Amino acid sequence: MKGPLFYSKILLFGEYGIIRDSKGLSIPYNFYNGALKKDANPSAEAIQSNGHLKRFVTYLEQLQKEQPNLVTFDLVTLNNDVQTGMYFDSSIPQGYGVGSSGALVAAIYDKYAQHKITVLENLTREKLLTLKTIFSQMESFFHGKSSGLDPLNSYLSIPILINSKDNIEATGIPTQSFDGKGAVFLLDSGIVGETAPMVNIFMENLKDKGFRAMLKNQFVKYTDACVENFLGGDMNSLFENTKKLSKVVLNNFKPMIPEQFHGIWQKGIDSNDYYLKLCGSGGGGYILGFTQDLERAKESLKDYKLEVVYQF
Ligand SMILES: Nc1ncnc2c1ncn2[C@@H]1O[C@H](COP(=O)(O)OP(=O)(O)OP(=O)(O)O)[C@@H](O)[C@H]1O
Numbered sequence: 204m205k206g207p208l209f210y211s212k213i214l215l216f217g218e219y220g221i222i223r224d225s226k227g228l229s230i231p232y233n234f235y236n237g238a239l240k241k242d243a244n245p246s247a248e249a250i251q252s253n254g255h256l257k258r259f260v261t262y263l264e265q266l267q268k269e270q271p272n273l274v275t276f277d278l279v280t281l282n283n284d285v286q287t288g289m290y291f292d293s294s295i296p297q298g299y300g301v302g303s304s305g306a307l308v309a310a311i312y313d314k315y316a317q318h319k320i321t322v323l324e325n326l327t328r329e330k331l332l333t334l335k336t337i338f339s340q341m342e343s344f345f346h347g348k349s350s351g352l353d354p355l356n357s358y359l360s361i362p363i364l365i366n367s368k369d370n371i372e373a374t375g376i377p378t379q380s381f382d383g384k385g386a387v388f389l390l391d392s393g394i395v396g397e398t399a400p401m402v403n404i405f406m407e408n409l410k411d412k413g414f415r416a417m418l419k420n421q422f423v424k425y426t427d428a429c430v431e432n433f434l435g436g437d438m439n440s441l442f443e444n445t446k447k448l449s450k451v452v453l454n455n456f457k458p459m460i461p462e463q464f465h466g467i468w469q470k471g472i473d474s475n476d477y478y479l480k481l482c483g484s485g486g487g488g489y490i491l492g493f494t495q496d497l498e499r500a501k502e503s504l505k506d507y508k509l510e511v512v513y514q515f
């Protein structure tokens with residue numbers, strides 16, 4: 204048995220800001236994917252994944268008991284599949300900010316949810332919000348509190364624009380131009396990050412008046428501008444605002460940037476070869492880069508492996 208593929212995602216803009224109602228823009232990233240699967244001779248990895256699924260099923264049973272109006276699953280089939288070795292066969296790295304748990308949640312919902320909302324329907328804002336709420340509850344199992352955006356992205360495989368917490372919509376993004384010099388890329392920090400402790404630091408910082416002012420007057424302002432610039436195809440303004448965002452993050456989100464990357468973060472701002480920003484909650488995993496000239500960025504970051512995700 205092998206189920207359909209579910210993809211990783213990249214939150215291009217909006218990390219942390221969306222907690223405080225900034226805009227956000229999330230796109231599917233098809234380089235990595237996962238699917239539910241059963242093998243006659245499972246590998247050690249498959250057995251480990253199956254263990255995660257068993258615990259997740261216990262959580263879903265509880266969720267269904269507590270909130271039967273939210274979502275119900277075909278628990279008999281799900282239990283049977285998990286007891287007979289089903290696992291999530293996935294190339295999506297875990298704890299890297301590209302949504303490994305989101306893809307898993309989307310795959311489980313797709314296969315086992317009853318009366319599910321499908322991608323073939325006319326996806327009204329209400330339906331999107333309902334899906335997001337369901338996914339948020341399901342994904343909470345993996346990292347405490349979840350917005351549900353990652354599974355939503357993976358499930359629908361389309362870019363999603365977050366206007367505010369309760370206002371999200373499917374969106375189009377400017378088509379890629381593969382001979383363009385501009386690019387968005389991922390930089391591997393080589394460290395596994397964890398979402399919950401990073402979000403806790405952020406929530407703690409929010410108690411400070413100065414931090415809240417910085418967030419509103421700079422971080423959210425530049426994030427919103429970047430989303431608008433990107434969707435509107437205004438690439439010159441996009442780079443200006445990404446540079447501002449990169450600076451604000453380096454000065455105010457230090458715990459979310461692994462120490463050994465502070466230097467190259469600053470180097471990008473000084474040289475204008477590239478601008479770095481957080482990819483998801485940070486603290487490790489991937490760092491997201493924007494450059495107007497991919498070759499220059501590659502040269503400038505030649506000790507690192509860049510993974511290009513979007514070219515324009
Ligand atoms: N292939 C898999 N099989 C079983 N469980 C998995 C698999 N991939 C991810 N998971 C589950 O998801 C957890 C990782 O999710 P977590 O939310 O911490 O990181 P992430 O989704 O990779 O990153 P982010 O939320 O920052 O994008 C793992 O600990 C595991 O429980």
Ligand SMILES: C[C@@](O)(CCO)CC(=O)[O-]
Pocket residue numbers: 214217218219220221222348349350351398402482483484
């Ligand atoms: C850091 C955060 O804003 C994005 C993580 O992908 C947390 C969230 O909104 O769920």
